[in-house]
Amino acid sequence: AQTVTQSQPEMSVQEAExxxxxxxxDTSENNYYxxxxxxxxxxxxxxxxxxxxxxxxxxxxxxFSVNFQKAAKxxxxxxxxxxLGDTAMYFCAFMNRVGGGSNYKLxxxxxxxxxxxx
Amino acid sequence: GAGVSQSPSNKVTEKGKDVxxxxxxxxxxxxxxxxxxxxxxxLEFLIYFQxxxxxxxxxxxxxxxxxxxxxxxxxxxxxxxTQQEDSAVYLCxxxxxxxxxxxxxxxxxxxxxx
Numbered sequence: 001a002q003t004v005t006q007s008q009p010e011m012s013v014q015e016a017e018x019x020x021x022x023x024x025x026d027t028s029e030n031n032y033y034x035x036x037x038x039x040x041x042x043x044x045x046x047x048x049x050x051x052x053x054x055x056x057x058x059x060x061x062x063x064f065s066v067n068f069q070k071a072a073k074x075x076x077x078x079x080x081x082x083x084l085g086d087t088a089m090y091f092c093a094f095m096n097r098v099g100g101g102s103n104y105k106l107x108x109x110x111x112x113x114x115x116x117x118x
Numbered sequence: 119g120a121g122v123s124q125s126p127s128n129k130v131t132e133k134g135k136d137v138x139x140x141x142x143x144x145x146x147x148x149x150x151x152x153x154x155x156x157x158x159x160x161l162e163f164l165i166y167f168q169x170x171x172x173x174x175x176x177x178x179x180x181x182x183x184x185x186x187x188x189x190x191x192x193x194x195x196x197x198x199x200t201q202q203e204d205s206a207v208y209l210c211x212x213x214x215x216x217x218x219x220x221x222x223x224x225x226x227x228x229x230x231x232x
Contacts, residue, residue, distance in 0.1 A: 004160075033218040043207060045223035052218065091160065095218055103149060103166060103173065104218055106211075110160040 002027045002094050006109035013082045014117050020067075021077045021112050023092030030054075033095040034068065034075045035106070040088040048090070051075065082116045089113050120144070122224035124210050130230045131200055139195040139227045143212030150193050151221060152185060155207040164208075167193060168215065200231045 003026045013019035025034070036048040051059045051068050058066050063083075067076045079086055092109040123142040131137050143150050152164040163177040167187045178184070182201075187193040197204055207228050211221035 033220070035220050037223075043209075043226045043228075045209065045211070045221075047220050047222075050218075050220055093220075095220065098174070103168060103215070104213070105163070105166070105174075106151075106221060107163070108153075108161040110158075 002096060002107045004092055004094050004107055004109035006092050006112050008112045010113045012115040012117055015082055015084060017082055018078060018080045019082055021090050023075045023109060025073050025094045029096050035093040036077045037091045037093060038088045039091065084116050084118060087114060087116045122210055122212055122222050124224035124227050126227055128228045130232060133202060133231055134199055136196065136198045137200055137229065139208050141193045141210030141224060143191065144222055147212035148215045149213045150187060151211045152195050153209045155209055161209065202231045205229055205231045
């Protein structure tokens with residue numbers, strides 16, 4: 001079974017600074033996807049960034065970027081120029097095809113609560 | 119619809135009562151998922167629907183939990199004889215099949231059993 005570990009339950013950063021959230025995962029598969037989701041107090045899970053395991057290039061979405069180290073099974077999220085609106089719970093997630101069928105299953109870490117301070 | 123819609127947003131129920139939680143996925147999304155998020159915890163998988171069938175219901179914690187989906191659209195998660203440990207946020211998500219795009223989530227139902 002796949003497992004996702006986020007070792008930082010809570011983090012804080014000053015507005016405009018950069019912060020990195022850690023994530024490691026365990027799998028024996030070669031083809032999979034990795035995600036970071038953001039959950040603000042509204043509870044809405046929002047997709048932040050997605051990485052395909054077969055791509056060596058790290059994904060980037062505006063101020064959000066990842067450092068994907070496939071051999072180390074590491075997938076960290078870097079937030080640049082942090083904004084107050086980035087305050088949220090951040091979940092790392094692993095997705096793979098299951099059962100040889102058409103379903104892709106997401107497995108989540110326990111999350112990191114990020115607080116951006118003014 | 120444009121997004122995944124869940125109702126009610128919040129539900130308070132007495133221990134021992136039955137509750138029904140509703141999820142209306144994005145139109146055209148064949149796959150539908152239910153997750154449970156307890157305080158301070160990550161997301162725990164409950165059940166997956168492909169169309170109206172549930173190929174994976176391995177995450178349902180007990181036989182008090184059941185779910186159905188009709189017309190390949192709306193899904194209902196039912197919890198019978200609720201217990202205090204059932205208190206959590208129940209999240210629904212949907213996606214297209216055969217894609218690694220990830221899921222689109224609803225805003226969840228916060229269930230409180232008193």
